[in-house]
Amino acid sequence: MILQQVFDGLTLGIVYALIAVGYSLVFGVLRLVNFAHGATYAFGAHIAMVVVVSTNFGLFWAIIISVIMTGLMTMFMDRIALRPLRAKKSKGISALITTIGCSYIIQNALMIVFGSRSKWFPKIFDYGNFQIGNVLVKSTQVGIITVSVVLLLLLTFIVQKTKIGLAMRAVQQNAKAASLMGIDVNRVISFTFFLGGASAAVAGSLISGYYQIVNPQMGFIAGLKAFSAAVLGGIGILHGAVFGGLVVGLAESFAAFYIGGGYRDAVAFIILIVVLIFRPNGLFGKKVIEKV
Amino acid sequence: MKHNNAKKNLLDTKPKKIAALVVMVALVLYLPKSGLLSPYLVRILTMISLYSMLSLSLNLLTGFTGLVSIGHAGFCAVGGYTSALMWQYLGLPWLVTAICGMIMAGVVGLMLAAPTSRLSGSYLTIATLGFGEIVKMIALNWQSFTGGPLGVNHIERPEFFGITLTTFNGGFFYLSIILTALVTLFVYRIVNSKMGRAFMAIRDDSLAATMMGVDVTAYKMKSFVISAAIAGLGGAFYVHFVRFLDPNTFNFDISIIIISIVILGGTGSIPGSFLGAALLISFPEILRFASEYRFIIYGLILVLMMRFKPEGILGGHSHRPFRLMKGVESYGN
Amino acid sequence: MKKRIVLVALLSLLICGFAFANGSSETQKPVKIAVVGPLTGDFAEYGMGFKNAAVLRAKQINEAGGVLGGRQIEIVDFDDKNSGEEAASIAERIAGNKDIVGVVGHFASGVSMAAAPTYEEVGVPEISPSASHPDYSGMGKYIFRNNSLIDVEANETLNIASKVFKAKRVAVLAVKTDWGVTTADILINTLAKDHPELEIVGYEEILDGLTDFSSTITKLRSYKPDTIIVCAMYNILGPFANQYKDIDSKINLIGFSNAYSEQLIKLAQEDGNGIALPAIFFHESPEAKVRSFVDNYKKDYNGKIPSSLTAQAYDSLGMFAQAIEEAGSADRKAIKEQLYKIEYDGVAGVTYFDEIGDAYKTFNWLMIEDGKFTLIDKSKL
C-alpha cells in the first residue's frame, strides 16, 4: 500500500515540479515571485480544452497550441504590466502586487469566458493500466512522468547549454552588468516569461488529462503548492524546484491517505511556512549577505 | 517644494473645523432614522464603514510599516470565530466576545509575526497568504469545535441597554460608525507618535531605522499585532451582523478586496482608506451589471494603480503642513 | 488642489449612483414574487434553473388569467452568488420592497439560513426548492422548504443499495460542505441501523472542488466495498466515477437528487453508466403534467432539460399562485397561513407542508444507462 502512495505522490509531485520550475525561472531572472503563475497554469489547461473539444486536433496539437498561446500571454503580461515598472525603477512590492492583480484578472476572465463550472477534459495517454507487484500503474501516470521529465531536461538544457540560457544566467547574476555586455535584458526576461508560461501550460494540460476535469479555480491552490515546492528546493534553482515538487507531491498524497482528505492542502502550506522560517533559501539555495 | 510657509487653508481655522465635524456627525446619526435611506442603503453604508476599519488596519501594516499582507482575512476569521464560538458555547454578550475576538486575533498575529518578521518582501507576503489558507483549513477540519462546513448560524445580534441591534433600527449602522471612529482615532494617534514614526522608518529604510535605535523586529511584530487585533474586531462585528459564519466567509477574496481598497485609496493615508472603501464597496452596487466583473476590476485596479499611481489617490507626499503640537515654536515655518 | 478636485468628483459620482440604484417605485399592481439563487459562480446552473422555471410557471398562470381576477404575476430575480453575505443583503432589499409578497429561493442550505432570519423578522413567506439542512425550516413560521428532507432521501439511497444492487458492503464518500457532512452523518449513524442486510464498511471525506481522488480511492478500496454512496454533487461524482471505474469498473455508485443533471453525464462520459440516484422528478416520466412541463421548458430554454431542483422551483411558484388564489389576497401573512393548508399536485409529485414547513415527497429511482437517465421499475425488484 505504501508503494501505491509513493507512486501516486510522484505523479502529483512531478507536475508540481513542472509548475514550480516556472516560479524559479522568473524569480531567478527578476527576483520576483510571479503570483500570476497559478492562473497561467489554469489558462493553459483551458486553451488545450477548448482546442480539443471544439476542433478535431488531437490532444498533442492542443497542447502545442496551448503552450504557444500561454507563452505569448505571459510575455504580453510582462510587456504591459511589469516592464514599465522596471523602467520606472519602482519598488519590488509594486511588481508583486501587479502579479497578484494579473492573477485575479486571468482567473476571473476564465470564469466569465468558460463559465465557472468544471468541464470535461479528454484522458491523456489512455492505454489501460497494469500491475507491478501490488502497485497499480496507470498508463496516464507513466505518460505524465515521461513528458514531465523530458520537459524538465529540455528546460535545463536550454538554461545550461544554449546562448539564450547563458544570457539568462548572466541576467540572473547581475542584470546591470549583463546589459553592459550587450545583452538585451528585457528580451531575456520576456523569453524567461515565455518559458515559464509554456511549462505551466504543459503542466495544466497534463494534470487535466490525468483527472479529466478542468476548472477556472484550479490554478489558485496548485500555484500555491508549486510555490512551496520552489521555496523548499531553493527558489531560483531549477533542480531545487524539481526536488521540492516531488517532496510536496509525496507529502500531500501521504497526508491525504494517513491523516484524511481534508488535510491535503494544509500540508503544502505548513511546509511553506516551516521552510520560510527555518531555511528561507531552501535546501539548495545559498545564504545572501545584505551589504551595508 | 513651495511649502516653506504654512499655507492657511479653509479648514484650518479652529471654529470652522469643529462646526464641520458637528454637522458631519449629526448627518451621519440622523441618516438611518430619516427613512430617507432604505435598509439596503443603510446596509451598504455599514459595509463601507466596516471595510474602512479593515483597510485601516491593513494600511497600518502595509501602508505605514511596508509589510504587504494578503492573508488579512485570516485575522478577521480568527476574530469572527472566537466571537461566534464564545457566544455559542458560553452565551457571553457581544461586547465581551468581540474584545476576546480582538485579543485572540492579536495573539495569532503575534504567532505569525514572530517567525516571519525576519523575512523580506515577497517571502513574507506569500507566508501571509499561506496563513490565510491555514486558518480556513483549521476552521474546516476542526469540525467538533468550529462546526466545520456547517459553520455557526443564528449568531445572536449584539444587544445594548435592552435594544437588539438590527439593520432596520439602524443599530448596526451606529455600532459600525462608533467602532470605525474609535479605530480611526486609535490609528491616527499611533501614526502621529513615536511608534508611527518607527513604523514609517522601517518602511522607508529598515537598516537606517536600526542604526537610529529602532528595534525593527519588535516593531514589525507590534504592527502585526495591532493590525491583526483591529481586523479581528472587524471580523467579530461582521459575524454578528450577518448572523452566519463558515470557513468560506473570510476567504482569499476578502483579503484581495481589503488590499485593493488600501492601494486604491492610498498607502499611508488614513482618509485614503475611507475613500477606497467607499468606492470599492459601492461600485458593484451602483453598476449592477459590473458586479459579475468586480474581481476583474479589483485586479485591474491593482495593476493600473501600481503602474500609474503607486501611492494611491490620496497617498503620497501631502501638501498640508506637518501638524506640530500646540505650543511648539516653529520660527514662522 | 488637484487632489481635492478628484475627491469631489468621485464622491459626487457615488451620490448620483445611489439615487440611480435606489430605483423608481412602480405603481401598477402586479403580484410580485422574487426568485433568488446563484446566477453567477459555481452553481449558476441551479440559479438559472430556478429563474427559468419560475418565469415559465408565471407565464402559464398569467396566460390562464392570472390570480385574484386578472392580476398578473411578475417575477423579480436576484443573484446571491451563493454567498451568505449577498443573500442577507438581498433579503433586506426584498423585505423592504412591499410589492414582493413571496420568495422562491436561495439555493444552498447555508445561504438560505443566512437570509431566513430577515424573511422571518419582516414576515415574507419563503419557499426554498433545494435547501435540505435539517433545521432550516425550523427557523421560522415564514420559512418553507419544497425539497425532500435529508434523512428521507438518504434512506432512499440505502434502499437502492440493498434492493437494486443487492449490496453487502457499502462505503460512504462525502464532500466537506454543510449538506455533504450532515447527509453522511445521518446515513451512517441513524439510518444504517434499520438496514441490517448492509454493512457500512468505511467513510471518507474530501474537500469541495477537489480533482485528485487517487489517495481517497486507494483508501476506499482498502475497505473492499461493492457499493459507494457519494454525498456530493455532479462536479465531484462525475470525475470520481471516472477515476474509480478506471481501477474497479464493477463498483456500484449511488448519488443524490442534486447530482441529477446532464452535467453529470457530460463529466462522467461512459463511466457514468450504472450510477443510480433517487429523484423526486424524472424528466422522462410518462405523466402528462411532467411531459408538458419538460416540453415547454425545452422549447423556451433552447433544449435544456430541467433538473429535479428546477422542477421543484416550478412547483414552488405554482404553490404561491394557488395559495394566493385560495387565500383570496396577496397579503404576505395570508399567503403564509394558506401555505400550511395547501395540497399541491405538481410535476414533482403531490406535496403538502407539515407544521414546521417541511415537505413530504415520494421518490423515483433513476439509473444512467448508455448515457441517458432511465427510470428503474421498482415493481420488478
Next chain:
Amino acid sequence: METKQEPILEVKNLSIQFGGLKAVDDVNFKVNRGEIVSIIGPNGAGKTTVFNMLTGVYQPTNGQIFFKGEEIQGKTPQNIVKAGMARTFQNIRLFCDMRVIQNVLLGMHTNTDYNFFDLVFHTPKYRKLEREKQQKAVDILKFLDLDRYLHDYPTNLPYGDQRKVEIARAIATDAQLLLLDEPAAGMNPEESEELLSFIRSLVTKGFTIVLIEHDMNLVMNISDRIYVIDHGRKIAEGLPQEIATNKDVIVAYLGEEEEEDQLEEVEHA
C-alpha cells in the same frame, strides 16, 4: 581647544574575517573627547567595515571596543545608539516618505520614553514629552539652518542639505560621538568648505567627531589626528602634517613611481 585626555572611544586589536578574507586585521586607535579624528585609506581598505563594527552592524571576530570606558562590541545597535554613538551613511539613507522634522524626531526614538498606553490616551506624560521632542527637533534644524525645510520631504532638498539633515538626525539621538561616513562625498568645493566650518561648529557645541573621508583638502584642514588604514591594517597614525609626508601612506594611495608629485600637491593644499 583643550582636549581632556581620557579617551571617549578606544579600540583594541579589532579584527573581522568574512570567510577567508581578513577585512580588518588587528586595528588599534583611540578618540579623545572633543577631538576630530579622521580615518583615511584607499577604497576597500575596510574603513566602513570598522564603522559597522563600532555601531554593532557586524560582530568583530576578536578585539574590544571601549566607549566611555564600557565594552560595547557585540551590543545591539539600539544599545550603542542609546549609549551615545550615532552615525551617518556613505550614501544618504534618509526616510524619504517622512518629513524632514519626522526624520529628526525618529533620531530621538531611543530617548522618547512614553509607552503605548500614553500615546493612545494622550496622557500628560505623552503630551509633555512629545512637545519637548518636537521643540528640540525644530531647534536642531534651526541650529543647522534647515528649519525652512521643516515640512518638506528629504528627496526635495539639495544634496548638501540632505547630508546636513542626516547629521541633524544623528545629533537628535543625544549622541556625544558622531561617526560621519564620507560626508563630503559628491560635494563641490564650496559645499565642502561650508561643511568644514559646519563640522567645526559641531565641535564647539561639545560633540566628538570621527570622520571617514577621501577629500584630502577637508581631512588635512579639519582633523586633529588621522589614522590611515590599508588592506584592513593600520599603516600610520599622527598629525595631519606627519601623515602627509609619511612614506607608507603615499605608497598605499599612489603606489610606487609617482612618489614626488604627490608631495608637492599636498604642500600647498
